[in-house]
Structures are given as C-alpha cells and as structure tokens.
Amino acid sequence: MKQPTTPPRWAYKLLTWFHPDDTLEEVEGDLDEMYQYWYQREGKARATIRYVIDVISVLPPFVRKRHKKNAYPHPIFSLSMFRNYFKIALRNLLKQKAYSLFNLLGLSLGITCGLLLTLHIKEELSYEKNIPNHNRIFRVANTEWSKSSPPLAGEMIKFFPEIKSITRFASLGTQVVNTEDDKQGESVGFFADSTVVEVFDLQPVLGNPVKALAEPSAIIITRSMAEKYFGSKDPIGQKLTFENKEELWVRAVIEDRTGNTHLKFDYLASMPTFYNYVSTDWLTNKGWMFGWTYVLLNHPEDVHKLEARMKDFYLSFYAGDKKEEILKAAESARLQPITDIHLKSNLIQEVGPNSSILYVYIFIAVEVLVLIIACVNFINLFTTQALKRMKEVGVRKVLGARKVQLVIQFLGESFLLTCLSGIIAIVLYLIALPFYNHISGRQITGWEIIQPDNLLIVTGMVLFVGLLSGLFPAFFISNFEPVSSLKANKTPRSSAQFLRKGLIVFQFVVASFLIIATVLIYQQMYLFNNKQLGFDKEQIVVAKLYGKFKEKLILNPEVIQNELLKNPNVVTIGKATNRIGDDASVESVVPSPQEPDKEYPSFRVLRIDENYLNAMSIPLKAGRNFSREFSDSASFIINEKAAKILGLKDPIGATITNTTMNIQGKVVGVVKDFHFVSLHNQIEPLLLEYRPWWTGNMFIKIKPGNVPATLDFLQNTIQKIAPGTVFKYEFLDDHVAGLYKKENTMSTLLKLFSILSIIISCLGLFGLAAHTAEIRTKEIGIRKILGATLSNLVKIFSQEFILLVLIGNIIAWPLAWYAVNRWLQEFTYRIDISWDVFVLSAVVTLCIALVTIGYHCIKTALSNPVNSLRTE
Amino acid sequence: MRRTYLGELEEMILLMVAILDGEAYGVTVSQQLEQHTGRQLTFGTVHNTLIRLEEKGFVASHLGGATTERGGRRKRFFTLTALGSRALQDVQELRNQLWQMVPPHALQVNGL
Numbered sequence: 001m002k003q004p005t006t007p008p009r010w011a012y013k014l015l016t017w018f019h020p021d022d023t024l025e026e027v028e029g030d031l032d033e034m035y036q037y038w039y040q041r042e043g044k045a046r047a048t049i050r051y052v053i054d055v056i057s058v059l060p061p062f063v064r065k066r067h068k069k070n071a072y073p074h075p076i077f078s079l080s081m082f083r084n085y086f087k088i089a090l091r092n093l094l095k096q097k098a099y100s101l102f103n104l105l106g107l108s109l110g111i112t113c114g115l116l117l118t119l120h121i122k123e124e125l126s127y128e129k130n131i132p133n134h135n136r137i138f139r140v141a142n143t144e145w146s147k148s149s150p151p152l153a154g155e156m157i158k159f160f161p162e163i164k165s166i167t168r169f170a171s172l173g174t175q176v177v178n179t180e181d182d183k184q185g186e187s188v189g190f191f192a193d194s195t196v197v198e199v200f201d202l203q204p205v206l207g208n209p210v211k212a213l214a215e216p217s218a219i220i221i222t223r224s225m226a227e228k229y230f231g232s233k234d235p236i237g238q239k240l241t242f243e244n245k246e247e248l249w250v251r252a253v254i255e256d257r258t259g260n261t262h263l264k265f266d267y268l269a270s271m272p273t274f275y276n277y278v279s280t281d282w283l284t285n286k287g288w289m290f291g292w293t294y295v296l297l298n299h300p301e302d303v304h305k306l307e308a309r310m311k312d313f314y315l316s317f318y319a320g321d322k323k324e325e326i327l328k329a330a331e332s333a334r335l336q337p338i339t340d341i342h343l344k345s346n347l348i349q350e351v352g353p354n355s356s357i358l359y360v361y362i363f364i365a366v367e368v369l370v371l372i373i374a375c376v377n378f379i380n381l382f383t384t385q386a387l388k389r390m391k392e393v394g395v396r397k398v399l400g401a402r403k404v405q406l407v408i409q410f411l412g413e414s415f416l417l418t419c420l421s422g423i424i425a426i427v428l429y430l431i432a433l434p435f436y437n438h439i440s441g442r443q444i445t446g447w448e449i450i451q452p453d454n455l456l457i458v459t460g461m462v463l464f465v466g467l468l469s470g471l472f473p474a475f476f477i478s479n480f481e482p483v484s485s486l487k488a489n490k491t492p493r494s495s496a497q498f499l500r501k502g503l504i505v506f507q508f509v510v511a512s513f514l515i516i517a518t519v520l521i522y523q524q525m526y527l528f529n530n531k532q533l534g535f536d537k538e539q540i541v542v543a544k545l546y547g548k549f550k551e552k553l554i555l556n557p558e559v560i561q562n563e564l565l566k567n568p569n570v571v572t573i574g575k576a577t578n579r580i581g582d583d584a585s586v587e588s589v590v591p592s593p594q595e596p597d598k599e600y601p602s603f604r605v606l607r608i609d610e611n612y613l614n615a616m617s618i619p620l621k622a623g624r625n626f627s628r629e630f631s632d633s634a635s636f637i638i639n640e641k642a643a644k645i646l647g648l649k650d651p652i653g654a655t656i657t658n659t660t661m662n663i664q665g666k667v668v669g670v671v672k673d674f675h676f677v678s679l680h681n682q683i684e685p686l687l688l689e690y691r692p693w694w695t696g697n698m699f700i701k702i703k704p705g706n707v708p709a710t711l712d713f714l715q716n717t718i719q720k721i722a723p724g725t726v727f728k729y730e731f732l733d734d735h736v737a738g739l740y741k742k743e744n745t746m747s748t749l750l751k752l753f754s755i756l757s758i759i760i761s762c763l764g765l766f767g768l769a770a771h772t773a774e775i776r777t778k779e780i781g782i783r784k785i786l787g788a789t790l791s792n793l794v795k796i797f798s799q800e801f802i803l804l805v806l807i808g809n810i811i812a813w814p815l816a817w818y819a820v821n822r823w824l825q826e827f828t829y830r831i832d833i834s835w836d837v838f839v840l841s842a843v844v845t846l847c848i849a850l851v852t853i854g855y856h857c858i859k860t861a862l863s864n865p866v867n868s869l870r871t872e
Numbered sequence: 873m874r875r876t877y878l879g880e881l882e883e884m885i886l887l888m889v890a891i892l893d894g895e896a897y898g899v900t901v902s903q904q905l906e907q908h909t910g911r912q913l914t915f916g917t918v919h920n921t922l923i924r925l926e927e928k929g930f931v932a933s934h935l936g937g938a939t940t941e942r943g944g945r946r947k948r949f950f951t952l953t954a955l956g957s958r959a960l961q962d963v964q965e966l967r968n969q970l971w972q973m974v975p976p977h978a979l980q981v982n983g984l
Binding site (some may be wrong): 023025026027028029030031032033034037053054056057058062063064065066067 | 897898899902903914915916917919920923924926927935941942943945946947948
C-alpha cells in the first residue's frame, strides 16, 4: 500500500557510521518512520531536509550516549582486586623469566646511566655554588687573559662605589712543604690579599686570617692542612718551609672549603710575602698580568653599572697612553661571573684547566638518549609480552572489568617493574661509582645518593620512566575488544606493529649514532696521542727543580749533571722554564731595525740550557745550538714560525729585540716547529733564550729498559746531593696525554655509554625477534612443508630486521656527522671524517643484530613443522 | 520537601510519555509534541531528553518486538515510572500552590 521510499543514502551512511552502536537500531527505525511521515505530508524535498537535520542532531557530539545501567558496584580501588593484580604480575614475571630479566636489566642499565650522568652534570654545574656570595663575585678578565695587573684592584675599588670588596690571587702552585719536625708533604696554595676572607667568606678557626694576610712571611692554612702537618699540635706560630727555602709562619687556620671550585687551595700566603720577591716598580706595572682579580659587588645587578663605566675607568687607569689603545683595551675588558669560570672560560693562564659547557650539553644529550632507549625497550618488551595476555584481558572484560581498571592494572605492573629496576639501578650505580670516580677523577661516595635532592632525582626518574613506558602499553592493551581477544591467536594490530618497528629503528639510530661518534672521537684522541709533535716525548722524565738541589744545580751544573750521568741509562739532562703544554711567558719580540708601522704578534718565550734541545730531540733547521763555549746570554734561537713572522729571509745572524725584557741579540739557530702547547692550539712563534739559571724543570732522557732502577738511581743521587729533597717526577708522555684529560674522560664515558646503548637495543631486538618467531611459527611450518630450506627461512626471517637496522643507520649518519663535526671545530689539528666509519657502524650494528635474532631465527627454522602446525 | 528538578522540555516530554500511555517512542513523542504544542524539535533533542529522563529514573524503556514495519527495526518504548509520575504530580502541585498565591487583580492587569 505505501510506496517504500528511502531517505538519502549518504545521510543514512553517516548515521550508521557515527551514531553510537547501542542506540543505532531504534534511532534508524525512528528516523526512517519520520521520513515516511514527512514524505507523505510535505513531499520529498522537505522530508529530505528534515531527515538530514535530524541525522546531524543525533551524531556526536550532539547525541547523548546511553549509559548502561550498572547492576553491580564497580569499585576502582578494591583491595582484593589489587591483591589479584599483584599476584598475576608476579606470576607473569616468573613465568617468562627471560623476558622479565631483559626488561628489568635493560631498564636498570638505562636508569643507572641516567643516575651517573645526572650526578656528573650536577657536579659540573656545582662549581663555586658553595660560596655564599657566588652570584655577586666576578673575575676581572679580558677577552684573552684571565689575569690582570697588580695595581688594577686598588684603582677599581676607588673608582666604583658598587664594589664592596676586591681581592687578588697570585699563583704559587703546588709546593713541597716541610715542618720543623721534618714532616713533609705537598700542598697547593696562592698568595692572596687579606680581603679574600670577605670575598670568599672564609671562616676562621684559629687566629685572625684578615690580620694574618696583611703581615709579611705569614700564611693561613686550612683545617685539614693543619691536621696533616701538625696533628693535634697548635699550628699557630709554627714555621713551614716551602720548597726547602722559603720560611713562612702560620698565623691563622681557616675552615676547609666545601664543594667544587676552580680555586683550590690548602693555604694562602700573604701578599706582603709576595712583595718581597719583586721590585716595587713591578707592583705598579699596569701591563704585567700577575694574578687573578675577583670583585665582590654590593648587588648582583651592579655588574651592568660596572660594565657601563668600564671605559671611563680605563681612561683614568691608563691615563697617558694612546687613546685608541685604551679604548680597545676597555672594549675587551670582561667581568666573568665566578660561576661561569669552570664551564665557560678558556683564557690564557687560567688558574687550572677548565671544563667546557659543550661537554655538559653532550652529556645531557647522551643521558636523554640512553634513557629514551631504555624506555623504548621497555615499551617494546612490555607490549610484546602483553599481547600474549590478550586472553586474560578478554576474560577480565567479560567478567566486568572496566577500562580504567585495566589501565590501572597494567600501569601498576609497569610501575612495579620500574621500581624494581630502580632498586637494581641503585645497586649497579654503587658498583659503577668507583669506575666513574676513576675516569672522571672525582671523589663521589656512594652515600651521596641518600642526599634528599639526589633521592628526589632517582624517584623522579623512576616515575618518569614508569609513566612514559607504561602509558602506551596500558592504553593499548585495555583497548582490546573482548571478543576478538578471546578468539584464537590473532596477530596484533598493524598499528602496534608499525609503532614497535618504529621504536626499533629509533633505537638503532641512537646506537649507531653513538658508535660513529665514539669511533670518530677515538680517532681524534689517537691523533692527539700519536701526532708527530716535533719532539720525542718517549723516555723523558720531567722533574720540577726546587730548593737546595736547584741552588746547587744552577751553581754547579757540570758537576751535578755528571754525577747523574754516571748511570749509563741516563742519556742527557736538559733544563727549561716550562714543561710542554704549560703556559709559557708571553713577550713582545721585534726585528731590529723594526719595520715602521708593522705590528708583530706576541711571542712565547722559553728559557733553556744547552742540553734541552738534545734531551727533547728537537731538530735544528739551521744554525747552532746554545753552547757554554760562547757567551750566549744575548743569543736567540727561534722557531720556523717566528722566522716567518719576523720576515727574516736569512735568520741566522739577524738582530732581534725582546722589547719586554729589553734585550737585543743575534739569532744563532732556527729549530723546526714543535708543539710546545696542546693540539687545541696552533704553533705560535717561539723565542728560546739561554738562561740556565732561570729554569725550573729538568728533562732527563733515559734509555728504555730497567726504568725503575734508573729512577731509583736518580732519586738516590739527588738525595745524596741535597738531602731532604723529594724527587717529584712524571713522564713526559703522561704529561702530554694529561693535556687532553677533558677529551679523554669524555671519550671513555662515551665509549661506555655507546656499549650500554647497544646492549639495551639488543635486548629489545631479542624480545621482538622472540615475539615474531612465535607469531610466524605456523607460517614457517607451512613453508617448510612446501620445501623451504633452512637458508631460505633464515633469510625470510631476518630480512625484516636487517631492514630496520639499516634504516636506523641511514638516519643516524647525517646526525652523527653533524654532531662530530661541530665537536671537531674545537681543535686546530683534527681528523678528517671518512666514510668508512659510517659503513663500519652499519656493519657492526647489523652483525650484532643478526647474532641477537639468530637464536630465534634458527630455532624456529629448525623446529619440526608437524609440531607447529598441530598446536592450535 | 524533596523536590525533583525537571526542566521545561523534560516536563513536556515526560507528559507526552504519560499521555501516550505505553505507546511512547521517539516518533510518537515528537509527533505528539508538535501536534499539541506546535514545537518542531530536531529528533536529536527528543532522543537526548528521553535518555536523560531515563538516567534520572523518571521513565523506563524496553525494546519492542521485531515487526515487519520499518525494515524490521525494533522500537524503544518508554513508560512512566513511579518516580516519574511522582515528579509530574509534584510539579503540578507546586504550580497549583503558586497559582493560589497569585492575587486575582495581578493577573487581570497582566491579562489586559
């Protein structure tokens, strides 16, 4: 009777797609009926419009969802359910021991790395933070020099009202110290103004350090130094002999300074003591970079006021000099926040070698990467494992578990695992700490971890990792449809597959990035250690000269050297002012007659004796060595670079002037360029002067073989010549290697972390391979029946993984190239990055990956097809 | 006095369910509403209100048997629950009380 009329198809489709399932049937019917009704009353057009409007009104977000009536209470937090979750979690852990172990191990390794690196970064950032006024203390430096001149401090405090106090440090270095009861040891210290007490907030223990530092021949010592030399005796008024020569009296004891600092000292000698050494006109010399000047401001912001008026200050300070030069100097003046010195300052004659902020960044990056790898691994293994529990999830859902409960269950499980691995990580961390201390040269104790902020970091890290790695599996699993998860083994959804593959690729990006970086950094380190330096660093013992022995040696060099040369294993003994890598004196040297208007860069000056070049095997290019037979005090030897800079075509016999020292003399020899500083820097022009009596270091070339006996001989002979002298020595090659300590530390740490990251990635790959093997058991069974050979199967099985690893590698290449290239810019002498390193990383990761999956691969391929096909 | 809150639309639709007496489902409710009050509502509004009333416990619903009508799709019938009828009576009682409190002249003024 009624013509069956149908509403527009597309609107109907829209309805079936988007309307909630549980009310779809009745709404479809109702709307259909309404359509018929309108169609008959008002015709097709009106009916269609109304239908469309009505459909839209029952689509989300407009439609209200029908909530199922809950006949039973559903407490989210019920104790018995929790007990059940816990039990199931434990059972699962124990049931799949290999998985659980990999999972826990991978995560613990990751967290351990994170802990160590966090601690390292914290240490690096903690420099000077223990000084109460650290945000108000600045060092007066310029763009080149960390030191400044003696009169600067006094003038600055008069000129700037914002300065509360100002203090100077002059270097004294490590010294051998003797007490009157002949206790001996080495201690480090400086000369300092009495204002140091105020600026660095030194706490007096005994005596008055402020008064003490104003007296001549007085020193103040730290509590630990007092205990070292005097034990329970009262140290005040005691005499300490420095370097067997200088006698100073202890006037005060201060509290030990805690925390990291670039200014480490056991004692401070008073400035008036220092004044005794130099003539008064030197103390007013505005060009002499004598020591480090630190200002304490009233307010941290005052530094801007100081900077703004620096030009005016320089104009008054250097009044009388050329105006352009003063302005240029003012331009280069800097006030360095004391907290920046350790990480950001790399000037000439720093107090000691500083670190670099670059390394802090690198370590932060590595830490984040390793943590992410560990998380990714955890996600991967946890999801794979959870896929096997689809049935459990299905049953739970059928029995009325809500999604929230499942999320809580799985999130809880992942937290349980992360907490466990957090505990393991702390144990691993305690085991690893001695190694870390060894590598980085710090003394961190295991108890440091109990400090509240470190505990907070650990907890934070565990929670973060737990949340990050638990969140995805929890939501992924709780979304399973109960019906499909209860049906027979279904392969997991492709989206999850894709994600897990993506994660594997990511892990290998990181792993091969780290491999490439490690290899390239290693190559650079190899270059440092093996580059031809222009001298022979092997078999040379370097000893510092001091005290009575030095006096005798300077007075009677022949006699004493002959005494030492009696041993056939001692080849040559040379002397010089500086060791390789030490900051040599910077002086200005010009040819005479000087070309007008030509500027000459400053020279490095080394004072040596006639044997130094022989001992170091530095070849002469032209001319002759210094000799006792000539009077050579006004002769010079220069290096090739210096000859070029001075524009001397025929250097031998040319006259040049050291204007700093005001000496004119003839060039008698030219040495080949040699690296007298570290390879961070280029070879600078060098001037060698013959001043055996100024030298402070002895270079003893010895024969290889029976080195301990030779050293014993040297020690005994020196003791005989000057009793009470400690023979402090080191090998030149060790000393040269020490110049790259910063890079070495990083290289070693990076090596460790790249190995770790590879292990963690492999754990992940192993898990994934196991899972794939399980899923594909039947497929492989069928293939075997159809005649596939073992090699066929292995190929089929492994090609997927090989692809993932290769993709990871290819992504890592440009990243690694960019990063290492940036790092290499730090050095003047650097390696070329060659392509074979990249291929190497690919080969290495591939091999490791193949070995990892090989076990499952072969196991599956060898299994009897009957078994795999029969199981359902 | 415990009062159940009923919105104006909810009250209307609840009344329609009472009027239809067992024959109430989406289509009949919206048609009745249109006939008696002249209001044309989208179907979604009616649908949502019915669900809300059910959540509040004023109506109960059950699916009717399958018929040959409308492609065999079942209808969801709504019936008034005791709580629903109580709510309607409450509303009416309240209105009556309020009406009685209105002074007669006030209405006359308004009516003019």
